Amino acid sequence: MTEAAPPLRRDAERNRQLLLRTAYELMASQGLDVSYEDIARAAGTGMGTVYRRFPQRQDLLDALFGEHIDTVIGLAEQASRHDDAWAGLTWFLERQLQIESRSRGLGELLRGRNQATALVRRAHDRMTPLVTALVDRAVRAGQLPAGATPADFAAVHVMVGSVMDASRGHSPQLWRRALRIALAGMRHADLSGDPPDETVIDRLYNDQT
């Protein structure tokens, strides 16, 4: 157990909230690679304050995105309860991408661009079994071709996300069209050959290049 941290002084807590709001805004529009100096300036505090509260960038990301990621995990759970496996899968992916479209930073996190391994790994450890079960069900129901795997689903996620990243700013809805293409492809592609390695999902989502 972590020892109970003493509560923050009132002004410090106010600053902390202000920093979180500010950092979230910046990362929503610019992605995760925002400098501490930019955050401090936008919040009107000194850099030292940011470092005191979030000594590691990971600490900031945890505080910023923890609950958002729990939300996404909740979507996966909800989807896995869907009677129609394919409907559950498409609903989940569409919802997740919609959330990512509102925050570039969260998208980078969920799709494993950049740092942030701990948070991401935990999230995917929770979601992968759920998605796997859905994919298996969809295959058995004939909604997906034999040979379809959870890794294909992850690949679709990465693929649509890349269109989102490349078109954010000028065609904010283009990812929906890419999603239609990719999902139709999942249903109609010949996926019988060379099944991807079991570990591909983790690596797709955690490669830091």
Place this chain on the structure above:
Amino acid sequence: MTEAAPPLRRDAERNRQLLLRTAYELMASQGLDVSYEDIARAAGTGMGTVYRRFPQRQDLLDALFGEHIDTVIGLAEQASRHDDAWAGLTWFLERQLQIESRSRGLGELLRGRNQATALVRRAHDRMTPLVTALVDRAVRAGQLPAGATPADFAAVHVMVGSVMDASRGHSPQLWRRALRIALAGMRHADLSGDPPDETVIDRLYNDQT
């Protein structure tokens, strides 16, 4: 016309070739963002030599990738002569991605991640009309659904490329599976709604974020 540059001294020309080979190797494995210092060190020269020969990074990229890009343009021309429009499209995309899989740097260039706008824009100005004609032919032939556009083709390119980038290193062939998914999606998705803006192709390929 550019005025004729005087020929390089023999030792300088030797160094130039050495730098090009070295830089190509480094960018093939690490992407375009290799520092001049890394290039100089790997080639065994001083940084000043790199700067003297290639004052702007653009100069280096032009010299490195110019002919590779012409090769890809050639592929597009060859594809556009194919009787079967769909076969031409898939052949072209597969070939182009295969080349990108051997050089991460070239992939970044062709898919518009990073700088390099001049070279990329010229290439796409040449290829876009060819691809457009192929897509139109494929639609008329019933090989692609009504509403399919060249921008969808560009999106597929970007999508498969993103899987390539995320899996390079552990699953170097995974992009082929993603390509199968994306191409099957092009044929089977409902693409009748909200056609992408005309300018989307350029922007997909030239967004520098």
Place this chain on the structure above:
DNA sequence: CCGGAAGTGGAAGAAATCTTCAACTTGGAA
């Protein structure tokens, strides 16, 4: 073989970001 133009190397200044820290300010318990 000589002289000078061309070429080279790498130290040094500039710029961006990360990170620490010592002097200063403030909240709130007593």
Place this chain on the structure above:
DNA sequence: TTCCAAGTTGAAGATTTCTTCCACTTCCGG
């Protein structure tokens, strides 16, 4: 009201990469 632990600030050192520059070396025409 006093006092001090908690909090804040921004300057300053460390790092990294970019870019310039000048003393030194090399090539090659005459």
